[in-house]
Amino acid sequence: MNCRAVFGQQSPVNASTIRLSIIxxxxxKSIVIRDSAFQAKDARNTQIDMLKxxxxxxxxxxxxxxxLEEAQSFHLIDAAREVSFHLAVQNKxxxxxxxxxxxxxxxxxxSVFGAxxxxxxxxxxxxxxxxxxxxxxxxxxxxxxxxxRNNEFQFHLGGxxxxxxxxxxxxxxxxxxxxxxxxxxxxxFLSKIDMxxxxxxxxxxxxxxxxxxxxxxxxxxxx
Amino acid sequence: MKTKIVFxxxxxxxxxxxxxxRTSNDWLFVVPRGWQKPAYNFQQNPLHKQKIELGxxxxxxxxxxxxxxxxxxxxxxxYSAFTHGDHALxxxxxxxxxxxxxxxxxxxxxxxxxxxxxAINHLDMQALAPISNPAEMGESITHVVAKMQATILYPRxxxxxxxDSVITGERTLKAIAQFMLILVSSNAKYDSxxxxxxxxxxxxxxxxxxxxxxxxxxxxxxxxxxxxFMNNGLPVDSTIRDLGRFGVTQNPDDSLKFxxxxxxxxxxxxxxxxxxxxxxxxxxxxxxxxxGLQNRTKSHTLAKELQTPIAxxxxxxxxxxxxxxxxxxxxxxxxxxxxFPRNIVFxxxxx
Numbered sequence: 001m002n003c004r005a006v007f008g009q010q011s012p013v014n015a016s017t018i019r020l021s022i023i024x025x026x027x028x029k030s031i032v033i034r035d036s037a038f039q040a041k042d043a044r045n046t047q048i049d050m051l052k053x054x055x056x057x058x059x060x061x062x063x064x065x066x067x068l069e070e071a072q073s074f075h076l077i078d079a080a081r082e083v084s085f086h087l088a089v090q091n092k093x094x095x096x097x098x099x100x101x102x103x104x105x106x107x108x109x110x111s112v113f114g115a116x117x118x119x120x121x122x123x124x125x126x127x128x129x130x131x132x133x134x135x136x137x138x139x140x141x142x143x144x145x146x147x148x149r150n151n152e153f154q155f156h157l158g159g160x161x162x163x164x165x166x167x168x169x170x171x172x173x174x175x176x177x178x179x180x181x182x183x184x185x186x187x188x189f190l191s192k193i194d195m196x197x198x199x200x201x202x203x204x205x206x207x208x209x210x211x212x213x214x215x216x217x218x219x220x221x222x223x
Numbered sequence: 224m225k226t227k228i229v230f231x232x233x234x235x236x237x238x239x240x241x242x243x244x245r246t247s248n249d250w251l252f253v254v255p256r257g258w259q260k261p262a263y264n265f266q267q268n269p270l271h272k273q274k275i276e277l278g279x280x281x282x283x284x285x286x287x288x289x290x291x292x293x294x295x296x297x298x299x300x301x302y303s304a305f306t307h308g309d310h311a312l313x314x315x316x317x318x319x320x321x322x323x324x325x326x327x328x329x330x331x332x333x334x335x336x337x338x339x340x341x342a343i344n345h346l347d348m349q350a351l352a353p354i355s356n357p358a359e360m361g362e363s364i365t366h367v368v369a370k371m372q373a374t375i376l377y378p379r380x381x382x383x384x385x386x387d388s389v390i391t392g393e394r395t396l397k398a399i400a401q402f403m404l405i406l407v408s409s410n411a412k413y414d415s416x417x418x419x420x421x422x423x424x425x426x427x428x429x430x431x432x433x434x435x436x437x438x439x440x441x442x443x444x445x446x447x448x449x450x451x452f453m454n455n456g457l458p459v460d461s462t463i464r465d466l467g468r469f470g471v472t473q474n475p476d477d478s479l480k481f482x483x484x485x486x487x488x489x490x491x492x493x494x495x496x497x498x499x500x501x502x503x504x505x506x507x508x509x510x511x512x513x514x515g516l517q518n519r520t521k522s523h524t525l526a527k528e529l530q531t532p533i534a535x536x537x538x539x540x541x542x543x544x545x546x547x548x549x550x551x552x553x554x555x556x557x558x559x560x561x562x563f564p565r566n567i568v569f570x571x572x573x574x
Binding site for chain 2: 111112113114115116117120121122123124125127129130131132133
């Protein structure tokens with residue numbers, strides 16, 4: 001059995017482990033969805049019911065060259081499961097690095113590979129079924145700015161085929177440290193969407209590509 | 224008294240198969256003589272007798288549907304070449320009607336994309352579509368897994384297949400794919416003739432000549448499909464407005480193109496075409512001889528082979544039909560290994 005089949009299980013941290021945390025936030029506030037949705041208490045009365053996205057192909061670079069790459073690097077970050085925020089990448093050779101790079105989403109080769117387990121298992125609810133492909137990013141909730149029924153919005157972003165390839169690559173410079181924290185600010189992501197016009201994205205499209213880039217821009221490194 | 228435990232270390236050397244499509248159990252899947260290498264990568268999902276049996280159980284078990292009434296076999300029955308015998312449009316749970324006719328299932332190991340518009344990119348992932356389609360099984364794979372965990376049957380079948388009783392989406396899909404893969408039809412009279420074990424009647428031989436002249440660019444031997452998407456001149460159905468491949472690619476040049484279906488076992492896979500509009504083979508042949516005459520069917524994507532109507536006399540049609548009937552493979556249609564697993568008692572799901 002694949003060890004990642006135990007959702008969010010972490011390897012023990014030691015000197016040769018890089019701890020990478022991806023923390024979903026609304027502005028500065030951490031988002032945690034437990035039994036109930038996250039309430040932002042902002043002017044639009046934003047509520048986040050679901051926030052899940054894939055981080056994959058984590059690499060560490062030194063002067064622009066890849067010095068370390070995680071094997072089988074597919075992680076579903078789920079605001080409803082705090083354990084999923086904290087990733088541990090083995091650095092057995094103890095290489096030095098000055099940047100981290102990863103994908104937001106699942107690459108095209110993996111998208112056509114067939115059934116896979118762990119965080120890629122279709123029971124995770126991140127696979128489109130009426131046509132093939134992973135959903136890279138899901139954000140669902142409510143906002144007063146949203147003119148849809150019950151003010152509900154649903155943004156499912158994905159698509160691996162041109163011209164609607166939604167995969168994003170993010171690179172962050174880091175001052176050498178084995179503890180890296182990156183935030184995904186959902187407020188920033190939503191602020192760029194005119195919810196009077198758009199409340200549902202459910203399939204690969206030019207809009208999905210544009211929104212995926214906006215999602216990528218909503219990540220920032222904290223330390 | 225002190226017991227002594229002796230640990231024995233076994234080294235299992237697994238030879239890497241020489242050819243890409245060799246499977247761990249070669250006899251479970253044989254590439255018929257003269258056929259190309261399958262598209263499916265068996266190394267990612269090596270065939271195993273118990274996995275196939277699990278896949279077969281899943282195929283026949285209505286537990287996969289929301290209301291426990293519809294199984295894959297409800298729409299894909301063996302005696303009609305795994306189509307929805309006699310149904311133009313397939314219906315699923317609560318008698319909801321879908322928008323397409325269930326295609327025949329066979330020789331799927333050689334197919335790269337699935338569905339009449341190619342929306343599905345891998346055989347493993349195909350089963351997710353009917354399971355989640357509200358008009359078909361109306362379920363979710365997550366809930367199907369939970370339902371199976373609550374049975375006595377499935378933990379046992381998964382353990383037999385995978386070595387432990389853990390049930391996952393990946394394992395479920397791979398087992399179903401294994402059952403789909405072994406559905407090989409390659410023993411029709413046509414095949415015996417190509418293997419020089421039988422001869423065509425005069426009528427069949429004439430029909431074969433006509434077939435090669437008019438049909439085989441699309442319905443290419445030995446699969447009787449070129450695995451492409453083509454527009455064969457059917458006028459668009461005004462109620463469903465199914466544009467086929469266009470729905471997947473959004474490319475206007477793909478408008479009204481549908482997967483070229485196999486013609487193997489065509490005698491039993493009626494009704495025909497993506498929406499089951501033709502009930503009998505003569506209707507199909509009459510369509511092919513009338514395409515150019517119906518102006519309204521002229522679309523810019525109409526296949527070049529069909530721009531001018533195919534000329535077939537009524538004798539030709541009889542001969543061509545005689546040839547098409549040589550594609551019937553009774554060994555496939557009545558193979559007990561593909562039928563309902565009588566040794567298994569399905570449980571009703573405890574929700």
